[in-house]
Amino acid sequence: MAVEAIRLEKVNVTFTQKNEKVDAVKDVTLHVEKGDIYGIVGYSGAGKSTLVRVINLLQRPTSGKVEVNGEILYKKDVSGEKIISNKKLRARRRKIGMIFQHFNLLNEQTVIQNVAFALKHSNLKEKHILEKANKLLDLVGLSDKADVYPAQLSGGQQQRVAIARSLANDPDILISDEGTSALDPKNTIQILDLLKEINEKLGLTVVLITHEMDAVKRIANKVAVMEDGRIIERGDLISIFTNAKEKLTREFLGGGSAKAIATLQEYELGKLAEDEHLVQLIYMGSKVSEPILVKLYRDFNVEANIIYSNIEVLRETPIGTLFVVLKGKEESRVKAIAYLKEQGVIIKDVKEQDVKKNG
């Protein structure tokens, strides 16, 4: 089996302040495979930052195991505590790049100096350090800004500098802790696309901490939802999107599903007749839904009345959601549903409790 980039096992982090205990991370097990873009979403205070700081041991867990690239960096259980040497830890940390919401650049240093700074400890000669820094600026599209100061750059450009700096030591893993949260929508998209490009070009594993599901939808292949220190739901992006179990996950998915529920509440499920059945259809790709629905009528004598429709793009794949009332004889509806399934459409029954006003 391939070695995973990150393996956290039963990690707990408890902070004690003035006799008060905060369990910031509770029994979290998380496996991130090499090459993943793993989104971790949750509201402020859910424990996301604490959890990712555990990966490079900026935060030592109260208990649990931290493994990076197959090497145990830290382990604490009933049998005791084990941590790699400080020297090794420093070396391993360099292979885990990090970017933050507020960029954390050195304001008195130029752009190129900011990037070069990350290589100060290395044995590279000044000339090679500058060569490498220039290459990285080129990669992030800022070659022409090498000699300006951070204050002269836009937020998006500053984050590009931070990304270039985070790549200086050729990391295997890049952690973005709310890296796009201070940016406007256009810069957010550009930075997310840059992270995806780096993921693809350099094979970097990316962990994306965010409270914005849109960021995850754009580039992540996997997602975990955190609440109150725990991971409450996780999976690959499309299955989470099409089959979220937790209310909080659906809340984060927001947009479409929240609007759908509001529309369905208007519709009142109680109004459905004997020969009617409300279902949710989810289909992938750009397959047009209309011809399929027309076919339901023509071939199965089942009318499909669309209550709500929406298309979202997940990692460049359009995913359509339709809430439709299927009307017809029961046996015809069964056949129609079987046909839809054959077409690769995911079908879910919509029950009254799914659209309860306070549900």
Ligand SMILES: Nc1ncnc2c1ncn2[C@@H]1O[C@H](COP(=O)(O)OP(=O)(O)OP(=O)(O)O)[C@@H](O)[C@H]1O
């Ligand atoms: N150094 C610390 N000392 C005490 N409590 C802390 C410390 N760091 C975090 N906490 C607490 O741990 C909990 C989780 O915080 P954390 O910053 O990990 O959440 P988060 O999901 O990243 O939220 P945010 O996006 O606001 O940073 C919070 O209740 C926070 O107050």
